[in-house]
Amino acid sequence: MARYFFDTSAIVKYYHSEPGTAEVSRIFAQPDRNIAISSIGFVEIQSAFAIKVRSGTPDPKNAGMQRARLMLDVAAGDLDVSLGAAHDASLLLA
Numbered sequence: 001m002a003r004y005f006f007d008t009s010a011i012v013k014y015y016h017s018e019p020g021t022a023e024v025s026r027i028f029a030q031p032d033r034n035i036a037i038s039s040i041g042f043v044e045i046q047s048a049f050a051i052k053v054r055s056g057t058p059d060p061k062n063a064g065m066q067r068a069r070l071m072l073d074v075a076a077g078d079l080d081v082s083l084g085a086a087h088d089a090s091l092l093l094a
Contacts, residue, residue, distance in 0.1 A: 008044040
């Protein structure tokens, strides 16, 4: 199983089209992969969505859809939200 640890800027690319989105989408499409984000990253992602709305892209409705996709991906197990720094470090060493 391929294991990835995404920081906030990487995971945002999956939900908002920008340079690097194609590569992140390719990783998400891999069968039998594990993508983890830190628990603080989960909060930072939502902040990044809000910053993008304030800058005009996307509009609030689309940002809400991005947030909903994030929540569904976490609920479905497509994203592993780590419990804390010690857990995060163990993923980097695996």
